[in-house]
Amino acid sequence: xxxxxxxxxxxxxxxxxxxxxxxxxxxxxxANGKPLADAVVFLKSPxxxxxxxxxxxxxxxxxxxxxxxxxxVVTQGTAVDFPNRDDVRHHVYSFSPAKTFELKLYIGKPxxxxxxxxxxxxxxxxxxxxxxxxxxxxxxxxxxxVTDDAGxxxxxxxxSDALSVDIWHRHFPYGAPYETFELxxxxxxxxxxxxxxxxxxxL
Amino acid sequence: xxxxSRMLRGRLSFRFIIMTLxxxxxxxxxxxxxxxxxxxxxxxxEVQHAITVAERVWNKLLVQNHQxxxxxxxLLASDFGFRSAVASRDANTIASALQNSANRIGASVAILVxxxxxxxxxxxETMRHFDNVQHLxxxxxxxxxxxxxxxxxxxxYEGDPTQFVIVPVRAPxxxxxxxxxxxxKPDMIAEASDLSGVELVxxxxxxxxxxxxxxxxxxxxxxxxxxxxxxYFLEDLLFDxxxxxxxxxxxxxxxxxxxxxxxLALMESLNEANQQFAELFHQYLFITxxxxxxxxxxxxxxxxxxxxxxxxxxxxxxxLQQGDYxxxxxxxxxxxxxxxxxxxxxxxxxxxxxxxxxxxxxAYYDPLTGLPNRLSFRxxxxxxxxxGQYHSxxxxxxxxxxxxxxxxxxxxxxGDEILKATASRLLGISxxxxxxxxxxxxxxxxxLVLPDSQPAMDVARSLLEKLNEPLEIDHTLIDLSxxxxxxxxxxxxxxxxxxxxxxxVAMYAAxxxxxxxxxxxxxxxxxxxESLSLLSELRQAVVNHELRVYLQPKVSSQDNRVxxxxxxxxxxxxxxxxxxxxxxVPFAEQTGFIRELTKWMIREIAAQWHGLQKGxxxxxxxxxxxxxxxxxxSFPEFLAQTLREYNIPASGLCLEITESAIMDDPSxxxxxxxxxxxxxxxxxxxxxxxxxSSLGYLKRLPVNxxxxxxxxxxxxxxxxxxxxxxxxxxxxxxxxxxxxVAEGVETEQMxxxxxxxxxxxxxxxxxxxxxxxxxxxxxxxxxxxxxxxx
Numbered sequence: 001x002x003x004x005x006x007x008x009x010x011x012x013x014x015x016x017x018x019x020x021x022x023x024x025x026x027x028x029x030x031a032n033g034k035p036l037a038d039a040v041v042f043l044k045s046p047x048x049x050x051x052x053x054x055x056x057x058x059x060x061x062x063x064x065x066x067x068x069x070x071x072x073v074v075t076q077g078t079a080v081d082f083p084n085r086d087d088v089r090h091h092v093y094s095f096s097p098a099k100t101f102e103l104k105l106y107i108g109k110p111x112x113x114x115x116x117x118x119x120x121x122x123x124x125x126x127x128x129x130x131x132x133x134x135x136x137x138x139x140x141x142x143x144x145x146v147t148d149d150a151g152x153x154x155x156x157x158x159x160s161d162a163l164s165v166d167i168w169h170r171h172f173p174y175g176a177p178y179e180t181f182e183l184x185x186x187x188x189x190x191x192x193x194x195x196x197x198x199x200x201x202x203l
Numbered sequence: 204x205x206x207x208s209r210m211l212r213g214r215l216s217f218r219f220i221i222m223t224l225x226x227x228x229x230x231x232x233x234x235x236x237x238x239x240x241x242x243x244x245x246x247x248x249e250v251q252h253a254i255t256v257a258e259r260v261w262n263k264l265l266v267q268n269h270q271x272x273x274x275x276x277x278l279l280a281s282d283f284g285f286r287s288a289v290a291s292r293d294a295n296t297i298a299s300a301l302q303n304s305a306n307r308i309g310a311s312v313a314i315l316v317x318x319x320x321x322x323x324x325x326x327x328e329t330m331r332h333f334d335n336v337q338h339l340x341x342x343x344x345x346x347x348x349x350x351x352x353x354x355x356x357x358x359x360y361e362g363d364p365t366q367f368v369i370v371p372v373r374a375p376x377x378x379x380x381x382x383x384x385x386x387x388k389p390d391m392i393a394e395a396s397d398l399s400g401v402e403l404v405x406x407x408x409x410x411x412x413x414x415x416x417x418x419x420x421x422x423x424x425x426x427x428x429x430x431x432x433x434x435y436f437l438e439d440l441l442f443d444x445x446x447x448x449x450x451x452x453x454x455x456x457x458x459x460x461x462x463x464x465x466x467l468a469l470m471e472s473l474n475e476a477n478q479q480f481a482e483l484f485h486q487y488l489f490i491t492x493x494x495x496x497x498x499x500x501x502x503x504x505x506x507x508x509x510x511x512x513x514x515x516x517x518x519x520x521x522x523l524q525q526g527d528y529x530x531x532x533x534x535x536x537x538x539x540x541x542x543x544x545x546x547x548x549x550x551x552x553x554x555x556x557x558x559x560x561x562x563x564x565x566a567y568y569d570p571l572t573g574l575p576n577r578l579s580f581r582x583x584x585x586x587x588x589x590x591g592q593y594h595s596x597x598x599x600x601x602x603x604x605x606x607x608x609x610x611x612x613x614x615x616x617x618g619d620e621i622l623k624a625t626a627s628r629l630l631g632i633s634x635x636x637x638x639x640x641x642x643x644x645x646x647x648x649x650x651l652v653l654p655d656s657q658p659a660m661d662v663a664r665s666l667l668e669k670l671n672e673p674l675e676i677d678h679t680l681i682d683l684s685x686x687x688x689x690x691x692x693x694x695x696x697x698x699x700x701x702x703x704x705x706x707x708v709a710m711y712a713a714x715x716x717x718x719x720x721x722x723x724x725x726x727x728x729x730x731x732x733e734s735l736s737l738l739s740e741l742r743q744a745v746v747n748h749e750l751r752v753y754l755q756p757k758v759s760s761q762d763n764r765v766x767x768x769x770x771x772x773x774x775x776x777x778x779x780x781x782x783x784x785x786x787x788v789p790f791a792e793q794t795g796f797i798r799e800l801t802k803w804m805i806r807e808i809a810a811q812w813h814g815l816q817k818g819x820x821x822x823x824x825x826x827x828x829x830x831x832x833x834x835x836x837s838f839p840e841f842l843a844q845t846l847r848e849y850n851i852p853a854s855g856l857c858l859e860i861t862e863s864a865i866m867d868d869p870s871x872x873x874x875x876x877x878x879x880x881x882x883x884x885x886x887x888x889x890x891x892x893x894x895x896s897s898l899g900y901l902k903r904l905p906v907n908x909x910x911x912x913x914x915x916x917x918x919x920x921x922x923x924x925x926x927x928x929x930x931x932x933x934x935x936x937x938x939x940x941x942x943x944v945a946e947g948v949e950t951e952q953m954x955x956x957x958x959x960x961x962x963x964x965x966x967x968x969x970x971x972x973x974x975x976x977x978x979x980x981x982x983x984x985x986x987x988x989x990x991x992x993x
Contacts, residue, residue, distance in 0.1 A: 095290030095374040125375025174378045
């Protein structure tokens with residue numbers, strides 16, 4: 001689990017170097033107010049949505065019967081490659097409504113990448129290997145972060161327009177959508193706490 | 204019942220048979236009971252074992268079913284197509300996919316729920332609308348949460364007991380669950396029943412109280428459909444359940460399940476289980492029945508072998524009891540105990556017969572001579588008298604003379620020999636054959652003479668003739684003589700005892716008179732039964748002073764002096780007048796009353812003795828003593844006492860004893876005579892010459908005089924030999940120092956002759972007949988005057 005988080009963080013750092021300055025801090029807790037680590041928080045505002053573009057390069061490789069990365073965050077419309085780096089065939093599928101697809105038994109790189117054109121959570125599995133689990137988180141904002149052990153994620157955001165967050169956690173049950181919170185900012189306040197209500201996220 | 208117990212008591216064989224058969228039945232019954240109990244226990248054990256096995260089989264079937272269902276459901280849930288269909292979110296598609304899958308694995312229902320256990324689709328479209336389906340799902344979900352994913356889930360679905368499996372649908376995480384229900388069908392019950400050989404009944408009661416029964420047999424199904432006690436669904440039970448004439452060992456497991464209750468009954472028919480032993484029991488019964496028949500026959504035969512001879516013996520016993528000693532006893536040739544009994548019984552019979560014969564012989568025959576005895580003879584005579592065939596009979600009684608002396612002198616053995624010889628001699632005469640001859644007492648024989656044979660007197664003569672022949676025994680010649688009496692019926696006696704008595708009386712008369720043969724005459728009868736009254740009259744006579752003393756004078760032949768007198772008894776009977784002595788003295792002799800007479804006589808004489816004395820010389824009075832007087836030990840003392848009482852010298856009395864009186868018991872007589880002689884009495888031998896005593900013997904006796912019997916004196920004048928006898932007797936007596944008295948002197952000539960022969964005293968009618976005492980005194984005066992005496 002920690003491994004996936006690091007990978008996500010890596011992706012974020014490389015994708016959003018301009019947002020280095022922090023201004024908005026959000027703490028995510030479970031329904032009981034307990035800080036929740038490893039929650040993926042999408043920061044959304046009209047300005048951010050307008051800046052959103054599909055990613056040019058994204059892939060979820062299958063290596064050692066594992067999806068790498070386990071959680072791939074992409075913007076709406078991104079085409080994702082599913083290269084098979086194992087010497088066995090995989091049959092990658094998704095029954096998630098945001099993107100239902102299947103890549104039937106293949107080796108190497110499939111003929112075409114999968115385009116994720118709807119915002120939503122796409123849960124990936126392999127029909128051959130039940131233990132393989134992965135997610136593609138599709139959203140229409142380019143800005144997202146992952147909570148640390150204190151359940152806090154910080155964003156450098158200097159705009160003052162209306163803010164909202166979409167939050168996902170891997171403990172969300174199958175089919176559960178992002179949990180969305182409107183952030184009402186005060187004059188100086190840029191720190192928020194949100195409590196997830198979706199069942200299944202308590203640690 | 205009473206009859207039966209009587210038979211049991213009465214009949215040994217019957218008891219034997221009943222007891223044996225009862226015993227056999229008892230033993231067989233016990234055996235049967237033990238086998239039955241064992242078989243019952245065994246069967247029950249087997250049944251319970253079978254039920255346990257069946258339970259395992261059933262559980263295994265359920266598990267197998269569950270596994271099959273689970274595998275199928277899992278396969279289905281992981282089928283990509285199915286998952287695709289589920290993912291399609293098209294309810295109709297999902298429902299048809301569920302239907303298809305259910306059909307594929309034979310499930311009765313397939314339900315899809317989401318991860319939150321909300322009903323999404325069902326193989327049966329209509330079920331979606333029922334709330335209880337959601338309820339069922341939640342209950343199953345709870346049970347699964349409680350008991351784990353591998354839990355075996357049973358529920359009532361549409362009233363049917365249904366096995367449910369729940370498998371997750373992954374995409375790849377669990378996106379929902381497929382619930383598959385597998386209704387437990389009759390064929391599964393039938394399969395389990397076939398595998399285990401035990402009846403299975405699956406009952407269920409839904410929450411709406413609808414009852415369903417699935418059973419391996421129709422009767423059981425019908426039974427349980429009628430009524431299922433509530434506890435069947437709640438408890439585990441083991442009990443015997445009677446259904447339609449059969450008993451089922453039943454194990455019931457009740458449990459609450461989702462949607463209601465189910466109960467599984469595992470049942471085994473005891474009848475069926477007993478079936479295999481039924482044949483054994485039939486064989487047992489058959490063997491018992493055969494055994495009873497064989498036993499009955501064998502025991503009957505055996506008991507007949509035992510009891511039949513016993514019955515025969517019993518009959519023989521009663522025959523013996525009735526005196527039939529010739530009864531045939533069967534079974535004596537058998538070699539077993541019965542044969543032994545029969546043989547010893549037969550031995551007993553023979554022995555009794557022999558003893559009976561001996562007794563009869565002893566009773567009716569004389570063992571010495573083999574002749575009939577007195578009793579036998581008497582019966583014969585009585586029978587002949589009663590028989591009516593003869594109108595007259597005679598009895599001859601023969602008594603051997605002097606037999607006592609023969610016994611004394613020659614010994615009893617010789618006496619017996621003589622008796623035997625006499626018997627065979629008498630038998631040798633045709634008219635005294637065995638059936639007519641009897642030995643009636645010691646030396647006495649009787650002969651029955653029938654009127655169709657010779658006259659009795661002739662028979663008597665020929666008998667006498669035969670007896671008179673000398674008898675040779677042990678080279679010794681013995682002369683026998685006998686006295687014979689004859690009596691005839693009906694003239695001499697009315698009955699047989701009277702007749703025999705009469706013949707004996709005649710015989711005694713013959714002996715007394717030393718005649719050979721005496722024909723009975725009425726006068727002889729002194730001891731007949733009629734004379735019993737005579738005895739009492741005689742007693743009365745003594746008391747009433749009817750007896751008189753008569754004196755017959757004795758005169759000295761030398762000087763005609765009256766020197767003595769013989770006292771004689773006379774009976775002045777108040778009615779019969781003067782009774783002659785021969786009519787009562789022999790009788791008194793026989794009855795022993797003579798002792799009283801003698802005593803009376805002596806006392807009477809003693810009383811008058813002094814009155815009879817005359818002059819200086821002692822006047823002697825002679826008294827006759829009988830043999831009984833001599834035999835009475837106290838007699839000398841009586842004499843002494845009487846003499847003392849009347850003050851009479853012993854020499855004043857002369858005691859006359861007959862020769863025969865002495866000869867009855869010579870040694871005792873000798874003693875008494877010696878005693879009397881010592882006392883000073885004068886002793887005289889009466890009737891000398893009639894007996895057989897020799898003078899040599901007399902010499903030893905302390906006697907003083909001899910009285911020559913009148914029979915010699917009578918014949919002395921005409922008969923020279925009699926005179927010689929008298930002469931020589933007198934001479935001998937004188938030589939022995941004895942005086943001689945002659946009696947029966949009737950004439951002057953006799954008197955003179957006797958005087959000439961030296962006879963000291965004479966007595967007789969020539970001198971004077973017996974006369975009363977007063978007459979005697981007058982006669983004496985007259986006699987003295989006639990002969991010029993004082």
